[in-house]
Amino acid sequence: MKSELILETKNITKDFPGVRALDKVSFQLRKGEVLGMVGENGAGKSTLMKILSGAYSFHNYEGEIFLEGEQCNFSGPKDSQAAGIAIIYQELNLIPELTVAENIFLGREPLIGKSGIINQKELFCRTENLLKLLNIPASAHEQIKNLSIGKQQMVEIAKALSYQAKILILDEPTSALTEQEVKSLFKMINSLQERDVSMVYISHKLDEVFEITDRVTVLRDGKVIDTQPTTQLTHQKLVALMVGRDIKDMYPKGAAQVGEVALEVKNFFVDHPFLFGEKVVKNINFKVRKGEILGIAGLMGSGRSELVSAIFGAFPADSAGEIYIEGKEIKINSPYQAINYGLALVTEDRKLFGLVLSMQVGENITLSSLEKLSWYQIIKKRQENKTIKQYIQSLRIKTPAFEAVVNTLSGGNQQKVVIAKWLATNPKVLLLDEPTRGVDVAAKVEIYQLMNELTKEGVAVVMISSDLPEVLSMSDRILVMHEGQIAKEFIGSQATQEKIMFYATGGR
Ligand SMILES: Nc1ncnc2c1ncn2[C@@H]1O[C@H](COP(=O)(O)OP(=O)(O)OP(=O)(O)O)[C@@H](O)[C@H]1O
Numbered sequence: 161m162k163s164e165l166i167l168e169t170k171n172i173t174k175d176f177p178g179v180r181a182l183d184k185v186s187f188q189l190r191k192g193e194v195l196g197m198v199g200e201n202g203a204g205k206s207t208l209m210k211i212l213s214g215a216y217s218f219h220n221y222e223g224e225i226f227l228e229g230e231q232c233n234f235s236g237p238k239d240s241q242a243a244g245i246a247i248i249y250q251e252l253n254l255i256p257e258l259t260v261a262e263n264i265f266l267g268r269e270p271l272i273g274k275s276g277i278i279n280q281k282e283l284f285c286r287t288e289n290l291l292k293l294l295n296i297p298a299s300a301h302e303q304i305k306n307l308s309i310g311k312q313q314m315v316e317i318a319k320a321l322s323y324q325a326k327i328l329i330l331d332e333p334t335s336a337l338t339e340q341e342v343k344s345l346f347k348m349i350n351s352l353q354e355r356d357v358s359m360v361y362i363s364h365k366l367d368e369v370f371e372i373t374d375r376v377t378v379l380r381d382g383k384v385i386d387t388q389p390t391t392q393l394t395h396q397k398l399v400a401l402m403v404g405r406d407i408k409d410m411y412p413k414g415a416a417q418v419g420e421v422a423l424e425v426k427n428f429f430v431d432h433p434f435l436f437g438e439k440v441v442k443n444i445n446f447k448v449r450k451g452e453i454l455g456i457a458g459l460m461g462s463g464r465s466e467l468v469s470a471i472f473g474a475f476p477a478d479s480a481g482e483i484y485i486e487g488k489e490i491k492i493n494s495p496y497q498a499i500n501y502g503l504a505l506v507t508e509d510r511k512l513f514g515l516v517l518s519m520q521v522g523e524n525i526t527l528s529s530l531e532k533l534s535w536y537q538i539i540k541k542r543q544e545n546k547t548i549k550q551y552i553q554s555l556r557i558k559t560p561a562f563e564a565v566v567n568t569l570s571g572g573n574q575q576k577v578v579i580a581k582w583l584a585t586n587p588k589v590l591l592l593d594e595p596t597r598g599v600d601v602a603a604k605v606e607i608y609q610l611m612n613e614l615t616k617e618g619v620a621v622v623m624i625s626s627d628l629p630e631v632l633s634m635s636d637r638i639l640v641m642h643e644g645q646i647a648k649e650f651i652g653s654q655a656t657q658e659k660i661m662f663y664a665t666g667g668r
């Protein structure tokens with residue numbers, strides 16, 4: 161076991177208006193280790209990493225950072241980069257229109273002599289070498305926008321390492337990766353470890369934390385609760401450290417009365433966004449009943465998100481088929497119409513469709529239900545505030561005030577705001593696309609309980625999820641999608657992870 165320290169913080173305290181995000185945080189990172197950093201949404205993980213990466217300069221926090229025994233004061237990201245610290249953020253930061261090579265060497269391209277002209281040959285050659293070294297299956301000439309999210313992330317890592325990083329921070333790196341991509345990422349992490357790169361690995365996926373880390377540090381409410389070697393922890397013990405209490409039942413599936421058909425979709429097709437004549441959703445037929453939770457499993461790219469987005473009216477020109485609400489055929493040509501018919505969609509990408517990041521928490525929550533809360537265009541302020549308060553409490557959204565800008569909330573708490581926004585519309589049919597991605601364990605249980613309450617009230621729920629234990633435990637029925645089609649339907653109790661994966665990967 162290696163024990164040589166590379167990085168250490170002492171008593172780091174960071175305040176934001178109304179919140180102490182970090183409270184005397186001291187932790188240690190050893191040379192060549194993967195240190196897991198876990199904690200509930202808003203615990204302070206990302207803030208701590210932003211301090212290490214220089215995103216918050218040393219004027220803006222208290223406490224000290226030591227790198228190989230020397231105290232450092234970073235004034236900006238450049239300082240931290242020069243000291244050998246690289247960070248891969250929760251949201252990727254590449255420029256889609258540029259090539260892999262241009263992204264990696266952005267702002268420090270090799271030049272021809274002193275001419276100021278970029279030495280293209282050298283640029284691409286260096287990039288190819290880097291990609292080869294890291295076993296990244298992409299070409300230096302490829303535009304970023306043509307790469308899968310998994311490959312984009314590897315390019316980010318390549319970029320980070322091209323600065324000779326000794327420390328690599330990964331903040332929820334796998335939230336948008338396929339299982340295959342996660343495997344390649346872990347391979348890469350292992351080979352970096354052999355080269356003595358030290359890593360901090362932040363994740364809400366505890367299985368991954370157990371697989372890839374050597375030790376785990378737990379943060380709660382901005383404080384370090386404990387650090388343990390991974391082998392000495394169990395799943396339950398780790399959860400208890402994170403949330404400060406035991407969670408007995410991760411998946412509290414309630415028994416609701418299943419009623420009439422709430423939503424039926426017939427002969428549904430969605431066109432491929434780029435490839436003319438191709439379909440991403442092919443002849444889908446399904447029903448979901450009041451009080452029922454219908455799970456939709458499948459691999460990334462199997463057409464699940466396109467299906468629910470199209471039902472919700474996101475691409476009226478590129479989808480075709482019949483939609484029935486409570487037995488009546490309707491036409492949905494826009495999300496606005498969908499909302500009026502009683503549909504709600506919690507999307508997987510909260511940045512694109514879910515939230516207006518520059519608006520306040522409260523404004524976001526009531527964004528889609530203003531009509532209900534208005535009377536001749538006048539928003540009933542008291543009613544609105546009541547609604548906001550109700551959701552902040554029931555979902556335990558960690559925010560200093562209604563007026564806080566959504567942007568300043570932690571990733572998981574932003575996701576809760578998206579859910580609140582759609583629940584506030586009182587939907588008949590709730591479409592959930594990866595609702596618990598990036599959400600901590602305790603909040604997951606809260607979301608499941610909320611799903612139970614809604615089904616008890618007769619709401620029909622359609623839940624897309626790549627989290628198999630979640631689909632298996634929470635669904636009454638499960639559809640497995642493969643290449644745009646329904647490959648298999650299970651009654652919830654008859655499915656297993658193996659059976660779902662068999663059909664999701666094209667088995668017959
Ligand atoms: N720029 C900011 N302005 C105001 N408050 C902030 C800002 N950034 C973070 N906070 C607050 O600091 C606390 C810690 O947030 P942080 O993003 O570090 O949490 P996290 O542990 O990364 O959570 P998650 O698991 O949800 O990503 C939260 O209460 C958050 O609202």
Ligand SMILES: [Mg+2]
Pocket residue numbers: 205206207250331570571572
């Ligand atoms: Mg975070």
